[in-house]
Amino acid sequence: KRITSPMTVTIISASSTSTRLRRSGQRFRSCIIATLALLAASIIASAPVVSASPSRKCIEIKDDYDLRNAARDSNVFLVVHELEDKEARENICNKLEGTPQQRLVEASEKGKETVFAYLVLEEDVEDSDGQMQEGNQNFVKTTLGVKKFPSFLFLSKGMDRNSKFSSHITQYKGSDSLDLSDVVTFIEKKVGFRIGNDVYNVIFFDSIASRFVSYGDATGLDRIKQRGLALLVRFSTLFSFKEPLSSIGKLYNRAFAMSFEHGMDYSEKQVEKLQSRLEKNKNSLSQDKVHEFQQKIAILKAFAEPKELTPEDDKNIFIHCFLHLGLLIGTILLFIVPSDETDEVKKGEEIINAEPLVSKSVDEDDKSD
Numbered sequence: 001k002r003i004t005s006p007m008t009v010t011i012i013s014a015s016s017t018s019t020r021l022r023r024s025g026q027r028f029r030s031c032i033i034a035t036l037a038l039l040a041a042s043i044i045a046s047a048p049v050v051s052a053s054p055s056r057k058c059i060e061i062k063d064d065y066d067l068r069n070a071a072r073d074s075n076v077f078l079v080v081h082e083l084e085d086k087e088a089r090e091n092i093c094n095k096l097e098g099t100p101q102q103r104l105v106e107a108s109e110k111g112k113e114t115v116f117a118y119l120v121l122e123e124d125v126e127d128s129d130g131q132m133q134e135g136n137q138n139f140v141k142t143t144l145g146v147k148k149f150p151s152f153l154f155l156s157k158g159m160d161r162n163s164k165f166s167s168h169i170t171q172y173k174g175s176d177s178l179d180l181s182d183v184v185t186f187i188e189k190k191v192g193f194r195i196g197n198d199v200y201n202v203i204f205f206d207s208i209a210s211r212f213v214s215y216g217d218a219t220g221l222d223r224i225k226q227r228g229l230a231l232l233v234r235f236s237t238l239f240s241f242k243e244p245l246s247s248i249g250k251l252y253n254r255a256f257a258m259s260f261e262h263g264m265d266y267s268e269k270q271v272e273k274l275q276s277r278l279e280k281n282k283n284s285l286s287q288d289k290v291h292e293f294q295q296k297i298a299i300l301k302a303f304a305e306p307k308e309l310t311p312e313d314d315k316n317i318f319i320h321c322f323l324h325l326g327l328l329i330g331t332i333l334l335f336i337v338p339s340d341e342t343d344e345v346k347k348g349e350e351i352i353n354a355e356p357l358v359s360k361s362v363d364e365d366d367k368s369d
Helices: 015-046 064-070 087-098 101-109 137-143 180-191 203-214 220-236 245-262 266-284 287-304 311-336 340-347 364-368
Strands: 007-009 075-081 114-120 151-155 169-171 357-359
Touching (some): 064 075, 075 180, 087 180, 087 287, 203 287, 203 311, 220 245, 245 266, 245 287
Antiparallel strands (some): 007 357, 075 151, 151 169
């Protein structure tokens, strides 16, 4: 006898579940991207056709023609002074000669090549034949608009014989008492680099170096902390292509690496060694080589003569560690979380049959049939 027992089996569609998962994944991925952008912005906020090598010499300008010719293809920084008052000009020209060549080359590559020049005020004079020779006072005071001496002018390039000087000149306007440090700042804003044989330190890196050497030749947990501090500087300089931060970052990273290899007293020994070599060979070294020595010494002194850290210094180190760690984790998650294409593939894997099926159980007699 046949026994019929209907059983209803419902297979639930996975479509709605898959959609929800896909949307959640997309939202999570968007959050990761937004977080990475925010972290990168925070790090940046808290943290820089080859032409011929530009000259590091000041040239003399005599008249209108000379100045127009100089400002045709290059910007011009011009010092105008009286005959007996050349101290300011010599100061600036000496700074220019001591400026690392790389700074001028980079400015030139960016289309900011600048000619440094000077113009000496000349009065009308009577020559040996009794004829009056016109000086350049009218040109200086009327055409250039100079009223006091010394004066400092910046002329933008692109001049020709019909150009008006007033359309190209920016005049330095300082206080009544001349402050050459303000003039140097004015020059930097206009030409795109700082003149002078300056050496640089990154204050934040100096703080990390001080904390780094405070652990001494450590082992265990303190050694791990030192590794973390060294990695923090390496991550901070990883995408620093702009000078001088790029070359300075390499010096800091090398100092960390050598300290691990040779001990925490490595920097102190190197400072003594470099200072001795510089003193012995200073007269025979070029300006660029002297600057290179001085820059290395300045960075090594951050390790050899660590500063006393304040709670604010430690706080800044912690914040930067957190930001860089967050950036690293976010980048890893960005590769782990599936993209929309992966979701589209999974979308097709839905169970289509969502209608109830009726199954019947049969007795043994039916099976034998």
